[in-house]
């Protein structure tokens with residue numbers, strides 16, 4: 001990890017030359033006492049490996065531990081990709097133990113981000129498929145760049161896999177039953193304009209997304225915490241409790257699904273096509 005390198009090495013190595021093993025994977029900054037920015041920094045595409053998920057969770061907890069901080073902006077260090085979703089290589093011929101651990105970390109990431117006392121603003125300046133969309137939907141408010149080529153949605157079926165039941169629930173809660181039914185079946189990736197129309201995102205901006213995200217974070221941070229958190233718990237509590245009770249059942253579903261030979265062949269083929277591009 002970068003933090004293990006000496007201060008001199010950290011100053012002299014260009015960040016672009018660092019391998020992921022040397023990186024912190026996320027960066028935390030505080031533009032003002034009430035606002036934190038959590039930047040995803042796992043090149044090339046911010047995919048969610050076991051270590052990346054664990055690091056995001058650890059960082060949210062670190063930010064939460066400062067009672068002064070009220071809002072957190074989630075952004076990417078990549079100028080055109082928010083997050084490419086789960087690290088597909090984690091699901092490609094894995095060991096059962098690693099796969100199960102990977103999934104427990106993804107569950108924890110969702111539960112932590114979805115239930116944090118912080119107001120969370122997703123600053124989506126780039127592509128946000130599958131697990132990237134999960135991160136965005138777990139936030140309280142989503143702002144996306146209006147760049148027409150960017151895509152957001154749940155494309156799992158295109159890889160030959162299915163969203164877990166709790167991600168389906170989150171999708172339904174966000175965009176409504178019928179749109180979710182079609183979107184999930186087709187593995188649909190929406191343009192920013194389409195995403196705004198179905199309320200998958202709350203706002204589109206032409207200007208640097210982060211500028212508007214910081215403004216919204218200020219607004220959310222100005223709401224008294226007790227009432228704001230109580231209303232969040234009322235709206236989100238049932239879904240959180242449900243997954244807490246079914247975590248091991250969900251791990252079993254994921255493991256059995258992913259380890260099937262037909263699913264493995266599909267994942268392998270999808271990865272080959274991605275690399276060939």
Ligand SMILES: CCCC/C=C\CC(=O)SCCNC(=O)CCNC(=O)[C@H](O)C(C)(C)COP(=O)(O)OP(=O)(O)OC[C@H]1O[C@@H](n2cnc3c(N)ncnc32)[C@H](O)[C@@H]1OP(=O)(O)O
Nearest residue numbers: 045047084085086087088089127130131161162163274275
């Ligand atoms: C069973 C229940 C699970 C349900 C929950 C979630 C499921 C998921 O999240 S699965 C992941 C789904 N994600 C995708 O399908 C996105 C795939 N990626 C892309 O479409 C593009 O990479 C993207 C549009 C994000 C960016 O395009 P480019 O800028 O052109 O980059 P490249 O495509 O050239 O990618 C660079 C490099 O990264 C590798 N890559 C991309 N995505 C992933 C990923 N999700 N996991 C692992 N690796 C990924 C890609 O193969 C390239 O690698 P190299 O060829 O080795 O350079």
